[in-house]
Amino acid sequence: METFKTNTSDQREIQIKFKQTSHKNVTKIYIIECLTNCILNIDGNTNALHQYDIILLSAFKKVALAAPINNTETIIRTYQEEIDLLMAKPIFIAGNNSLMSDFLKHDNENSTFLIFRNLKYCHGYCQQIALLEQTHSIDRYLHYEVQILVIALLTELLRVRVKSNSASDSHLPRTKNIRYQSRDMKGGAILKYMVTHIQTVNLENISRHFNYQPNYFSKMFVNIFSQTFADKLGETKTEIGKKLLSFTNESINEISKDLGYKSTTSFSRSFKKRTQISPNKYRELFSKNK
Secondary structure, eight states: OEEEEEOTTOOSOEEEOOOOOOOTTOEEEEEEEESSOEEEEETTEEEEEOTTOEEEEEEOSOEEEOOOSTTOOEEEEEEEEEEOHHHHHHHHHHTTOOHHHHHHHOOOSSOEEEEEOOOGGGHHHHHHHHHHHTTOOOOHHHHHHHHHHHHHHHHHHHHHHHHHBOTTTOBOOOOSOOTTSOHHHHHHHHHHHHHHTTTTOOHHHHHHHTTOOHHHHHHHHHHHHSSOHHHHHHHHHHHHHHHHHHHOOOOHHHHHHHTTOSSHHHHHHHHHHHHSSOHHHHHHHHHHHO
8 A cells, every 4th residue: 555645846747656466366456545636647548536536447557646736735545456356256246247357357458447436435445454554464364354355345336336437437448349248348348439439429330339230239228227328428428528627628619529519509408407507617616626
């Protein structure tokens, strides 16, 4: 466990270093715990994070903490843990969910990470892991305790993933052949395609990309996400719109075009329907809260 801070004297980003270790029959998982609001760059992807957000990484090349915003100190803690998949397997079976097991077993050179939002109570697990690791002991009982706490944390993330997982910021393995993938890996690949092609994606071209007929794909989509393609697309555009409004100087008209809307009116109407405020008001409120 390591703590990284930026303060008012820091003008450049701080690169986050993870120790490279490896043992048989285990898989590595990297955890970043946000103790304050901050901006994290993962392989060129800029992610606006808030206090109590948690990021899981299984593949990446460079992670860096950006310089502080408006003279505000930023703090994160990082953990590098080794998970025995046989020990963790029961939680994936009990939860009828393969997202985490596939994520942990994933071996890819591309960035692969999951962002979970606003999980204040999960920081109790992180705090206990930090306290145990601060003893710098190699006692096998202590190692077992840490494993149990990490698995408990992963279990909790699985339980709340629908509400807390950020679709537009998380990066999952990109694959075109999803026919025989698990439900959750199908969902990850579909979301990745939607985000990457947000300006032009529609039911017809996304169905064609994954080699499905539109009617079948539409039914499969509802089964995976419990909402229609149109609803999920609108939700994803809103999430990306928030990011562009917060961290770019693009005009509302430019953002509308980036998201594939025909007009700023269409974008504003859709954004307000989902957030209860206009894009301009959202940008104004974010600026005040920096």
